[in-house]
Amino acid sequence: MGIQLGPLLETRKIKVEELSGQRVAIDGFNVLYQFLTSIRQADGSLLTDPKGRVTSHLSGILFRFSKLVEKGLKLCIVFDGKPPALKKNLLEQRRRRKIKAQIEWEAAIEAGDTETARTKAQQTTRLESHMINESKKLLDLLGIPWVDAPSEGEAQVASLLNQGMVDYGASQDFDTVLFGASKFIRNLTLSGRRKLPKQQKWVEVSPEIIDLEMSFQKLELNREQLIDVAILMGTDFNPGIDGVGPKRGLKLIQEFGKAEGALEKLGKEIKNLDEIRSLFLEHPFVDFNPEWKTPNVESTLSYLCDDFSFNKVRVEKALEKYVDAKPRGRQFTLGDF
DNA sequence: CTCTGCAA
DNA sequence: TTGCAGAGG
Known part of the structure; x- marks a missing residue:
């Protein structure tokens, strides 16, 4: 997915701590898709509550964002709107691939091949509208602002950057730079190691800033x-x-x-x-002025633990990180003066 | 994906 | 303290 622009761009590895106090607009579909792909059991099945409702996306938001917020990042989540007509072919192609993967997943389970099952299951990942709504509700409870883009989220991220509403954009997709996001982060996470697909290998992954100006200079x-x-x-x-x-x-x-x-x-x-x-x-975008609020601890506990059967002790521990968020570094932009 | 408990 | 396997919901 996305475009293989990696080899052409100048990147600089950073530590998440360097982003303390910075406002970061995250590509919401991109990050939710990541959660739904990777937060799975060994055989590839998603985490669910006792009623069978998927919870992987909520788990991802709660735990990953808690670490980022604790480090002082001010997150703003940008969701996709209506895809451009020219994207229809790609979306149809993806839909067909998922149906194929679904059949192969079931076959792998039948054959007792857990490794293949997990890989195939990941390829079936679909982001459904109720998951997006649940995610938005959780973000509201956590005090994290979000916005619906009129069309592509990455273009909205770029517009927030250009209007000085955020300091960085974050996505795994390189397309973001094509939409004009000059300060753009990939691998926005704290955990270091990630498993390579189809291999028993692990690689070190750390956040990196794509330096667009430097890339343009180098590439002429x-x-x-x-x-x-x-x-x-x-x-x-x-x-x-x-x-x-x-x-x-x-x-x-x-x-x-x-x-x-x-x-x-x-x-x-x-x-x-x-x-x-x-x-x-x-690309179309809307004006949006993100506001960061303190988390509603009681309501979040109720939503995750009462509605979705999360473990109360674990959720409480994660919520402490939102409450104790310690933004350091630059908290004001030139525009504030 | 991140968290936790346990072994080294 | 670190690294790993397995759980999480």
Whole structure:
């Protein structure tokens, strides 16, 4: 998912502590999808309450965000709105893949192959509207502001950055930079190790800041040109040209300046080229002024423990981190003066 | 994903 | 104290 822009961008590894006092807009669908993919049992089944309702997303919000808030980060969550028409093909493709994975998951369970079962289960991950509503309710109780984007959440994140409402955007998807997010964080987490799929290997993962200005300087490209590189490689809105990855895409745009020249050279065509460009350059957004509030401890306990059967001791412990949040570092922006 | 309990 | 396996809901 997303675009493989990683090799082209300058990144700087950081410690979460460096973000203390900073306002961070998180791509909500991206992070919920992560929780629903990874917060699972060994055979791939999701965590549920005794009534069978999924709780993985709520667990993820409570525990991960508690650590970030405790470190002094001010989180703001941005949810996707209506997807652009040009994304329909991709969404349909994903839907079909999930149905296939569902069948393969059941087969793996039948065969007693737990490893494969988990992998296939993860590929079936679907973010349902009730999960989004439950997540929003929990965020309200925790005092964490959220906003519905009119369309792509990543574009809304970029607009919050540009309007000075937040200091950083956070997502795993590199697309975020194409929408214009200049200060952008990947791997916003505290836990160090992550298991590689299909392997018994572990890798160290730490948060990293994507330095867009430095990337542009190094690549000798501007944002419009990076968008053209991405379009040649393929984005959420177009399939891209066979055999063009980050390296070749970059070379082509460096040589021809924009996609048209490169396409002519290759003898290829990309439909809706200008429309795709404008999806990145002029994406709709809404004005939003995030307000951070203190958590409602009693109501959160009631929601998670009474409604969803979370363990009270564990929830109380996590909630202490929200209450004891210690923002350090810069708390005011230039705009406040 | 993060948390917890237990072994080294 | 650290690392790991297994649980969490």
